[in-house]
Amino acid sequence: MDxxxxxxxxxxxxxxxxxxxxxxSKNDRKKDSAGNIVTFYEGMPVSIYSxxxxxxxxxxxxxxxxxxxxxxxxxxxxxxVKWCCLIDKNGIRHESDTSLKGKKQENDNTAxxxxxxxxxxxxxVERTDSDYExxxxxxxxxxxxxxxNGGEQHSALVTMQKLLEEYADTDEIxxxxxxxxIDCITGY
Numbered sequence: 001m002d003x004x005x006x007x008x009x010x011x012x013x014x015x016x017x018x019x020x021x022x023x024x025s026k027n028d029r030k031k032d033s034a035g036n037i038v039t040f041y042e043g044m045p046v047s048i049y050s051x052x053x054x055x056x057x058x059x060x061x062x063x064x065x066x067x068x069x070x071x072x073x074x075x076x077x078x079x080x081v082k083w084c085c086l087i088d089k090n091g092i093r094h095e096s097d098t099s100l101k102g103k104k105q106e107n108d109n110t111a112x113x114x115x116x117x118x119x120x121x122x123x124x125v126e127r128t129d130s131d132y133e134x135x136x137x138x139x140x141x142x143x144x145x146x147x148x149n150g151g152e153q154h155s156a157l158v159t160m161q162k163l164l165e166e167y168a169d170t171d172e173i174x175x176x177x178x179x180x181x182i183d184c185i186t187g188y
Contacts, residue, residue: 001060001095004034005049006085010061010092014070014084019153020091022048024067024083040067040083043157043164043182048085052094060095063087066157088154114159117146121163121181125174132173139181156185 007030012023024030024046029039033049040046044067049060065085072078124139146156160182167174 001033001049002062003047004032004036005047005060005062006030006032006038008048008050008085010050012078014072014075014078016070020087021065021068021070021084022063022087023078023081024048024085026080026082028082042068042179043161043185045158045161046085048087049095054094054096061092062095063092064090066154086153089152113162114146114151114155117142117151117156118159118163121160121178122166125163125167125177132177136177136180139177140184143181143184153185157182160185 008022008024010022014021029037032038046067047064049062052059052061065087067083068086070084072081120142121139124135160178164178167178
């Protein structure tokens with residue numbers, strides 16, 4: 001496998017207006033293919049796989065996406081599931097796909113960060129002259145504009161996740177703002 005991935009069953013797909021999702025986990029934690037314990041959070045970039053064969057040989061199905069909590073009350077047999085993976089625009093493909101071999105994947109998290117969006121949102125978060133609601137509304141306006149100008153959800157989520165990492169251990173208000181904006185993005 002090209003990197004540690006989290007096992008899913010691609011037969012457990014959920015269709016919604018944001019895109020294609022697959023059930024990810026009933027708990028906040030799950031082991032990846034390398035045996036590492038992964039703790040999920042909203043908007044977290046995840047790499048997933050499922051066992052498959054191509055021409056009688058093992059050839060895993062793989063995908064990239066983001067972890068999201070999704071209301072599965074419309075699917076009573078999946079009510080126990082807490083986390084889903086919203087699959088990115090590259091979709092599900094076989095591991096042997098030659099377009100993935102020998103080159104950096106298109107949705108590499110560092111490459112997906114939208115620097116302009118990052119700076120605009122960071123500027124809002126760093127302001128101290130307004131209350132939470134005002135700052136949240138301004139950031140929401142930036143995100144709506146970003147989407148309206150063709151900005152991609154995955155790129156916005158990875159960008160916001162990078163910002164969240166900056167504030168993870170420093171400022172609860174900045175962290176809360178960023179988490180709330182991530183919730184807005186997952187509702188695209």
